[in-house]
Amino acid sequence: MIRIAIPNKGRLHEPTMSLFKDAGLPISGGAESRILFAKTTDPDIHILFARAADIPEYVQDGAADVGITGMDLITERGAEVEALLDLKFGRASLVLAVPEDSVFQSARDLEGKKVATEFPEITRQYFKSLGINVEVITVSGACEMTPHVGIADAIVDISSSGTTLLINHLKAIDTVFSSTVHLIANKKSLREKEKILDIKTALESVLNAKKKRYLMMNVPEASLQAVKELLPGMSGPTVMKVESSRSSEESFLAVHSVVDADLIFTIVNKLKNVGARDILVVPIERIMP
Numbered sequence: 133m134i135r136i137a138i139p140n141k142g143r144l145h146e147p148t149m150s151l152f153k154d155a156g157l158p159i160s161g162g163a164e165s166r167i168l169f170a171k172t173t174d175p176d177i178h179i180l181f182a183r184a185a186d187i188p189e190y191v192q193d194g195a196a197d198v199g200i201t202g203m204d205l206i207t208e209r210g211a212e213v214e215a216l217l218d219l220k221f222g223r224a225s226l227v228l229a230v231p232e233d234s235v236f237q238s239a240r241d242l243e244g245k246k247v248a249t250e251f252p253e254i255t256r257q258y259f260k261s262l263g264i265n266v267e268v269i270t271v272s273g274a275c276e277m278t279p280h281v282g283i284a285d286a287i288v289d290i291s292s293s294g295t296t297l298l299i300n301h302l303k304a305i306d307t308v309f310s311s312t313v314h315l316i317a318n319k320k321s322l323r324e325k326e327k328i329l330d331i332k333t334a335l336e337s338v339l340n341a342k343k344k345r346y347l348m349m350n351v352p353e354a355s356l357q358a359v360k361e362l363l364p365g366m367s368g369p370t371v372m373k374v375e376s377s378r379s380s381e382e383s384f385l386a387v388h389s390v391v392d393a394d395l396i397f398t399i400v401n402k403l404k405n406v407g408a409r410d411i412l413v414v415p416i417e418r419i420m421p
């Protein structure tokens with residue numbers, strides 16, 4: 133049996149649930165049902181819902197074999213776990229910020245000053261690596277308020293859009309840590325349970341597919357070579373003969389290919405120019421190379 137720890141609420145819950153659904157492992161129940169355990173379509177794989185901040189420890193201690201949580205939380209807890217895959221969502225930075233009108237321009241100006249944060253370990257490590265002594269004050273939320281009430285001179289806090297800093301008249305003067313959500317595993321479980329790698333492959337296949345599109349088109353035989361040159365594909369395009377209803381019609385081929393999503397706009401226009409028509413661009417659910 134494999135137990136996966138998943139954030140039970142907060143901003144990581146929904147994207148994690150939909151990632152598992154897309155990976156072919158839909159989870160029954162969720163945050164709204166307030167349950168702590170859930171099942172998947174695989175009888176061997178069970179879900180444990182936990183706070184994102186607790187997941188690194190649960191995985192380290194073996195309460196869960198695998199977990200999904202932010203790299204900032206994993207690093208802050210100093211968890212001894214194996215990071216298997218960057219899931220590329222929940223992107224946020226821990227930034228060093230000071231009041232807008234502050235004289236402090238860089239970390240070096242903060243020698244002997246007070247820094248408030250929800251991430252004391254990462255903050256200590258950051259200043260230590262720069263050889264700067266600060267007093268780290270641990271808070272459990274509303275960190276942005278602390279410089280304005282004399283509790284701290286600066287903060288190290290999560291920023292993603294930057295709106296919260298702006299509203300609170302703070303400015304970022306350095307990036308301390310860049311975080312995304314990761315798939316992590318208990319080291320012993322990883323050695324003993326092969327299925328953990330199947331979970332990694334399934335999640336990775338969804339990430340791979342998000343960057344690609346499936347392209348289908350009809351191509352006059354005479355244009356096939358030009359079309360082929362435009363299509364990189366995973367292992368070259370698939371070409372099929374299209375049965376024409378009228379014998380007088382020009383002979384067409386159906387061409388299918390997998391293309392980088394970023395290239396679709398340019399490629400579709402070029403394909404049209406060399407004679408391709410009835411072009412369809414469709415999303416792909418999963419790619420297992």
Ligand SMILES: Nc1ncnc2c1ncn2[C@@H]1O[C@H](COP(=O)(O)OP(=O)(O)OP(=O)(O)O)[C@@H](O)[C@H]1O
Pocket residue numbers: 139141142143144183184185201202203204205222223224290291292293311
């Ligand atoms: N704008 C953001 N603010 C806070 N955390 C974010 C943001 N964007 C991504 N994250 C990531 O989400 C994780 C924190 O999730 P967590 O569930 O603990 O907090 P939350 O979503 O703010 O929920 P809560 O309402 O309990 O504060 C961290 O790994 C963090 O890097």
Ligand SMILES: O=P(O)(O)OC[C@H]1O[C@H](OP(=O)(O)OP(=O)(O)O)[C@H](O)[C@@H]1O
Pocket residue numbers: 273274275289290291292293294295296297
């Ligand atoms: O750069 P932004 O997009 O504005 O996001 C950053 C803010 O979001 C988070 O707070 P959250 O809303 O989770 O409230 P909390 O402090 O109560 O957790 C975080 O602690 C910052 O305050």
Ligand SMILES: [Mg+2]
Pocket residue numbers: none
């Ligand atoms: Mg929060």
